[in-house]
Amino acid sequence: MLRITIAETPTEQKWTVEGQLVHPWISELKSTWTRTETARRERKCVVDLTGVTFIDKSGEKVLAELSKGGAELVATGCYTRHVVHTIERKKSKSSTVRKGVRREQRRTELGQTTHDCER
Numbered sequence: 001m002l003r004i005t006i007a008e009t010p011t012e013q014k015w016t017v018e019g020q021l022v023h024p025w026i027s028e029l030k031s032t033w034t035r036t037e038t039a040r041r042e043r044k045c046v047v048d049l050t051g052v053t054f055i056d057k058s059g060e061k062v063l064a065e066l067s068k069g070g071a072e073l074v075a076t077g078c079y080t081r082h083v084v085h086t087i088e089r090k091k092s093k094s095s096t097v098r099k100g101v102r103r104e105q106r107r108t109e110l111g112q113t114t115h116d117c118e119r
Contacts, residue, residue: 001025003051004032012044015071018051021059029062033069040070049075055083063087 002025003018013036021029047066052075055063064087067073075084 002028004029006032006036008039010043012046013040015045015047016051017047017049019053021049021052021055021063023056023058026058026062029059030065033062033066045069045071047071047073049073049080049084050077052077052080055080060087064090067091 001019002021003016005016005018007014007016017029019025045066047063049063060083063073063083067087068091073084073087075081
């Protein structure tokens with residue numbers, strides 16, 4: 001099962017996604033993203049994945065599409081944070097920052113750490 005709740009404010013569209021982000025329900029997430037594109041316009045879009053319990057490869061692909069489309073993915077659990085980090089890393093490798101330094105390289109140069117999974 002997958003539940004998608006969308007809260008609208010003048011500056012932001014916040015999606016709360018709950019359940020399993022797997023093949024049978026991926027089409028619903030994709031169609032909702034397409035259907036709400038006009039409503040988003042130039043507002044920030046935050047996709048809260050806190051309630052997601054599992055993500056398969058097709059779910060990862062759709063989240064990558066949302067991220068490329070401007071969505072900010074928010075995750076709290078170790079597994080979901082790992083998935084989001086991987087998506088962001090792939091996204092940053094495909095785009096360069098000023099002076100040709102890739103974002104991931106820049107993070108490494110700055111000594112920033114990535115997703116810690118502590119309990």
